[in-house]
Amino acid sequence: MSPHEFLPREIQVLGTVILVAFLGWLVYLVRTQRVSLRDSLVWILSTLAALALTLFPQLLVGAAHLLNVQIPSNALFGAAVIYLSFNLLSVTVASSMNAAGVRRLAQECALLRAEVEALRRQGAPQGRTPTLELPEVAPPKARS
Amino acid sequence: MPALAARLRAAAPAADVCLIDDGSSDATARVAAELGFDVLRSPLNLGIGGAVQTGYLWARERGHDVAVQMDADGQHDPAQLEALLAPLRRGEASLVIGSRFLSEGGFRSTALRRAGIRYLSWFLRLRCGARVSDPTSGYRAGDRRAIELFARSYPSDYPEPESIAVAVRNGLRVAEVPIRMSERAHGESSITAWRTLYYLVKVSLALILLPVRPSRVARGGQRA
Numbered sequence: 001m002s003p004h005e006f007l008p009r010e011i012q013v014l015g016t017v018i019l020v021a022f023l024g025w026l027v028y029l030v031r032t033q034r035v036s037l038r039d040s041l042v043w044i045l046s047t048l049a050a051l052a053l054t055l056f057p058q059l060l061v062g063a064a065h066l067l068n069v070q071i072p073s074n075a076l077f078g079a080a081v082i083y084l085s086f087n088l089l090s091v092t093v094a095s096s097m098n099a100a101g102v103r104r105l106a107q108e109c110a111l112l113r114a115e116v117e118a119l120r121r122q123g124a125p126q127g128r129t130p131t132l133e134l135p136e137v138a139p140p141k142a143r144s
Numbered sequence: 145m146p147a148l149a150a151r152l153r154a155a156a157p158a159a160d161v162c163l164i165d166d167g168s169s170d171a172t173a174r175v176a177a178e179l180g181f182d183v184l185r186s187p188l189n190l191g192i193g194g195a196v197q198t199g200y201l202w203a204r205e206r207g208h209d210v211a212v213q214m215d216a217d218g219q220h221d222p223a224q225l226e227a228l229l230a231p232l233r234r235g236e237a238s239l240v241i242g243s244r245f246l247s248e249g250g251f252r253s254t255a256l257r258r259a260g261i262r263y264l265s266w267f268l269r270l271r272c273g274a275r276v277s278d279p280t281s282g283y284r285a286g287d288r289r290a291i292e293l294f295a296r297s298y299p300s301d302y303p304e305p306e307s308i309a310v311a312v313r314n315g316l317r318v319a320e321v322p323i324r325m326s327e328r329a330h331g332e333s334s335i336t337a338w339r340t341l342y343y344l345v346k347v348s349l350a351l352i353l354l355p356v357r358p359s360r361v362a363r364g365g366q367r368a
Contacts, residue, residue, distance in 0.1 A: 103190055103300070107198040110184040111205065114162070118182070 007057040007072075015054040023047050042090045046083050053079065145172075148218060149179040155222035162202050163216060166195040193300035200286075200294040212285045219251070219325050220283040228285045231319040238316040239290045241276055241308070242283035242323030250324035260344050264305050271351045272312045276320055279305040283323055289316055299350060302343055306350045313354065 026043055029035040053060050053076070064075035152161060162182040165173040167189035176183045184198050196213060203211040210232060214220045224242065231237045244250055245261075253261070264279045282304055286294065293314050299306040311318055 102188075103194045106186045106188050106190055107194065107201055110164070110186045110198050111202055114182050114184050114202070117177070 007054075007060075012054060012057065016051065019047060019051045019054060023051070039090075039094060042087055046086060050079075050083060145175055145216065146179060148216060148222070149176075149181070152222040155225050159212075160206065160208065162199060164195045164198050166190055166192075191300055193298055193303035196282075196303065197294060197298035200291055200298065203291050204295040208291065209288050210285060211291050213282060215282050219327070221324065221326065224283075224323050225285075227321050227323065228283065231321065232285055232287050236317070237319035238287045239308070239311045239318045240285045241278060241281050241318065241320045242325075243276070243278035243281055243320045244323055244325040245277045246320060247322035247324050251327040256340060260340050263344065264347060267348060267351055268305055268308060271354065272309050274308050274312045274318055276308055276318065278320070279308055281323070281325075283325070302347055302350075305347050306354075309351055309354055 023044070026035070026040055026047065030037055030040050057072070060075055060079070061072050064070075064072040067075065069075045069078070152159070160182070162184055163172070163176040165176070165183055165185045167186050173183045173185050182202070184202055186195065186198060190198070199213060200211060210229065212225065212228065214222070220242070228240055228242050231240045244253075261278060261280055265277055268274050268276060268279050290311060293311060293316065294307065297310060299310065308318055
């Protein structure tokens with residue numbers, strides 16, 4: 001069957017416009033540094049994949065046929081769920097890593113507070129920040 | 145707390161004591177500081193795992209050879225410190241757990257929780273071969289290796305049973321000594337009766353997922 005039988009041209013145009021706008025918004029967020037390039041990568045790549053499916057519905061028909069999915073639009077729904085799950089999972093991973101980082105920072109903060117108080121008790125001048133010898137903290141490794 | 149402080153000073157006059165204030169809004173930190181303890185005040189509530197780990201980080205930074213972890217609510221009696229430290233001194237273990245079930249009498253918790261603890265004990269033994277009768281006990285002593293390990297990686301939510309598994313997985317020897325516990329003088333257990341099930345499910349899951357975690361936890365600990 002021709003691709004336009006299950007993906008009418010109007011819907012194809014609308015989908016393309018929405019996805020391109022979304023991609024533009026992503027690029028804007030990255031360029032204004034509100035989303036880091038690393039965190040946006042999953043969104044950009046998966047949105048490009050969605051765009052490819054919208055522009056070339058034959059890909060979807062082929063994939064549906066290959067997977068023995070009877071109606072190509074069901075394959076589209078499946079792909080959409082995977083797209084969302086994948087992006088949501090990457091957000092969850094980022095959030096967990098943030099939580100671990102915050103925990104470590106709060107611990108360091110507690111240790112430093114205790115050290116500052118101990119120095120104050122030893123007679124360091126009040127109201128001025130004593131020079132502290134900071135404990136060695138391993139620099140954060142880049143996430144792969 | 146002053147009563148606990150006095151008993152602690154009597155039991156271990158030379159010990160370096162710190163109290164961890166996990167973002168509480170009451171006068172805990174001030175009272176403890178007035179009693180002469182080092183107070184580690186976290187700017188936000190880290191939960192028990194994060195709070196306990198702060199203590200191990202403190203011990204590591206100060207280069208201590210032995211760290212004892214003890215609840216400040218009166219459940220754990222400083223007079224029993226010597227018993228807890230004995231296996232460390234004899235070099236028989238790196239981590240010693242104070243067990244209320246190996247001793248006669250004392251506070252033993254409710255029947256439901258005892259059943260839960262028995263299950264955890266069984267599961268822990270099944271999962272990593274640790275024989276611990278009271279895996280939820282927070283009265284423990286660790287040597288240098290335990291301090292290093294826990295400063296690097298310590299589980300977060302309900303960490304007691306999981307931390308034993310982490311220790312065993314990392315090749316630490318774990319021993320248990322009989323300890324008498326009192327009912328806590330202040331506050332309530334963070335684990336209410338109807339959260340017991342959630343607790344058991346979460347800890348079981350943590351124990352099941354254990355093999356894939358150590359390297360990742362260690363990496364996270366160093367990174368963070």
